[in-house]
Amino acid sequence: MSQPIDxxxxxxxxxxSEWDDKFCALIVPLSEATALAKxxxxxxxxxxxxxxxxxxxxxxxxxxxxxVENEEGKMETVTRIxxxxxxxxxxxxxxxxxxxxxxxxxxxxxxxxxVQSLTPIWRSCELQEREIFDLFGVNFIAHPDQRRILMWxxxxxxPMRKDYVEPxxxxxxxxxxxxxxxxxxxxxxxx
Amino acid sequence: MGPHHPSTHGVFRMDVKLDGETVVxxxxxxxYLHRNHEKIAENISYLASMPxxxxxxxxxxxxxxxxxxxxxxxxxxxxxxxxxxxxxxxxAELTRLVNHISLVGFFVNDLxxxxxxxxxxxxxxxxxxxLFEQASGARMxxxxxxxxxxxxxxxxxxxxxxxxxxDRFPKFLDEYEQLLCENEIILSRTQxxxxxxxxxxxxxxxxxxxxxxxxVNYDIRKVDQYGIYNRFKFRVPYSENNVGDCxxxxxxxxxxxxESIEILKQALDGIEEGPVMGNAxxxxxxxxxxxxxxxxxxxxxxxxxxxxxxxxxxxRFRVRPPSFINLTVLxxxxxxxxxxxxVIILGSIDIVLGEVDR
Numbered sequence: 001m002s003q004p005i006d007x008x009x010x011x012x013x014x015x016x017s018e019w020d021d022k023f024c025a026l027i028v029p030l031s032e033a034t035a036l037a038k039x040x041x042x043x044x045x046x047x048x049x050x051x052x053x054x055x056x057x058x059x060x061x062x063x064x065x066x067x068v069e070n071e072e073g074k075m076e077t078v079t080r081i082x083x084x085x086x087x088x089x090x091x092x093x094x095x096x097x098x099x100x101x102x103x104x105x106x107x108x109x110x111x112x113x114x115v116q117s118l119t120p121i122w123r124s125c126e127l128q129e130r131e132i133f134d135l136f137g138v139n140f141i142a143h144p145d146q147r148r149i150l151m152w153x154x155x156x157x158x159p160m161r162k163d164y165v166e167p168x169x170x171x172x173x174x175x176x177x178x179x180x181x182x183x184x185x186x187x188x189x190x191x
Numbered sequence: 192m193g194p195h196h197p198s199t200h201g202v203f204r205m206d207v208k209l210d211g212e213t214v215v216x217x218x219x220x221x222x223y224l225h226r227n228h229e230k231i232a233e234n235i236s237y238l239a240s241m242p243x244x245x246x247x248x249x250x251x252x253x254x255x256x257x258x259x260x261x262x263x264x265x266x267x268x269x270x271x272x273x274x275x276x277x278x279x280x281x282x283a284e285l286t287r288l289v290n291h292i293s294l295v296g297f298f299v300n301d302l303x304x305x306x307x308x309x310x311x312x313x314x315x316x317x318x319x320x321x322l323f324e325q326a327s328g329a330r331m332x333x334x335x336x337x338x339x340x341x342x343x344x345x346x347x348x349x350x351x352x353x354x355x356x357x358d359r360f361p362k363f364l365d366e367y368e369q370l371l372c373e374n375e376i377i378l379s380r381t382q383x384x385x386x387x388x389x390x391x392x393x394x395x396x397x398x399x400x401x402x403x404x405x406x407v408n409y410d411i412r413k414v415d416q417y418g419i420y421n422r423f424k425f426r427v428p429y430s431e432n433n434v435g436d437c438x439x440x441x442x443x444x445x446x447x448x449x450e451s452i453e454i455l456k457q458a459l460d461g462i463e464e465g466p467v468m469g470n471a472x473x474x475x476x477x478x479x480x481x482x483x484x485x486x487x488x489x490x491x492x493x494x495x496x497x498x499x500x501x502x503x504x505x506x507r508f509r510v511r512p513p514s515f516i517n518l519t520v521l522x523x524x525x526x527x528x529x530x531x532x533x534v535i536i537l538g539s540i541d542i543v544l545g546e547v548d549r
Binding site for chain 2: 049050052053095148150
């Protein structure tokens with residue numbers, strides 16, 4: 001069975017990263033990502049040689065109500081703003097030691113999202129990071145072949161974003177031509 | 192090649208650069224079936240996604256259901272009754288038989304043995320689909336599992352019919368192996384074709400029979416022991432070499448079917464009467480949490496990643512599709528091979544476009 005992985009040792013070595021206790025994930029800054037991933041893969045204590053799942057999560061600004069204990073020891077409801085961000089989540093396993101999952105996350109802002117590509121470390125990220133680029137619009141630094149993968153090349157926007165608004169009619173979006181293109185350019189809606 | 196080509200198993204395109212008959216470069220192009228399953232799932236309740244998961248890998252709806260149920264059961268701690276656990280194992284192993292038998296049929300079809308072996312396979316597959324229909328009401332889109340159990344119990348006499356099928360299946364496998372495994376044409380067309388090294392397979396996240404054909408002993412049924420797999424005795428076939436070719440991938444599947452039959456026999460012996468649904472609440476509304484659940488589906492590691500935010504809908508719903516990630520190495524395996532071999536290499540990966548494109 002899978003055993004938990006000691007995250008204290010990682011934070012000691014890479015001081016920029018922090019441990020998120022609530023979701024049991026290691027949050028990695030952009031500058032340390034490649035070195036940390038390489039170390040996790042090669043170090044004998046971890047040997048996380050298999051990156052199973054890579055995905056993105058889009059968070060908008062939202063209010064969160066939490067019950068917190070105040071100074072007098074009473075429970076109090078506090079509202080805090082959860083800042084908007086995009087998270088890129090990696091689930092790591094070790095095929096050698098049969099441990100896992102170990103979750104690492106790269107956080108980035110929504111407006112100009114950019115994270116480090118881990119494809120040079122784990123090849124399995126290649127298509128999955130392309131998918132995140134396609135559906136979330138995250139730019140992966142040093143990705144070998146960053147193109148759209150599921151949507152067509154001319155598609156505009158990133159459909160997995162929470163604020164994505166779908167077009168009125170998909171049918172005339174892929175390759176509008178002739179009179180449809182004409183109407184499209186004049187801004188008329190086809191009924 | 193493609194998207195409308197009989198060898199691509201759906202709408203899949205390979206941009207192939209050739210030097211004569213030799214493949215110099217190859218790029219897989221897909222997305223023709225993309226319907227953004229993940230976005231749909233984020234706008235409906237948790238349980239409403241269950242029938243959608245059937246449509247991912249439409250050969251293996253039972254295992255898709257199970258992977259989703261495991262992820263959801265991790266979000267909210269739900270006990271699954273004993274009988275339901277046994278029936279889940281039985282359904283999953285029957286699904287594995289369906290998948291592997293059809294794959295072998297299609298694979299041989301790609302090699303040029305048109306019709307006969309595929310129809311032999313489909314004859315057996317039909318018997319298993321009949322069992323699924325009797326249990327769930329549908330041949331392929333079963334929608335049979337629920338969080339915390341099953342939708343309904345199997346009808347009377349079903350277990351006996353399943354037992355009959357399991358007892359007869361090895362006879363068919365003997366015949367099939369005799370036909371195919373030492374066939375001269377199959378040997379010369381598949382051995383040494385589309386080799387995949389152990390290191391690349393691990394790094395590229397290849398899972399399932401393809402990984403084991405490259406010499407890695409890694410089966411999630413053994414590693415995670417989800418469900419009640421720790422109660423069954425079975426072996427995990429894997430290649431002794433550190434390099435796997437198309438023949439290894441084909442043989443691993445033949446051997447895995449034998450092991451599935453062993454598991455099925457033990458499960459049918461061990462199953463007892465009882466409820467199939469625990470006391471899970473009617474409304475599924477998990478507290479804010481994240482969960483990643485995975486199983487060994489016939490094609491590899493099928494995982495579901497769920498992020499709950501306290502509402503009845505998932506905030507993030509992610510499928511980790513095995514055949515999509517196994518395609519990462521398609522280019523590496525095809526370069527330097529003939530065009531005709533690219534077709535079998537694709538066949539040996541075992542892709543389903545419903546799952547690749549989602």
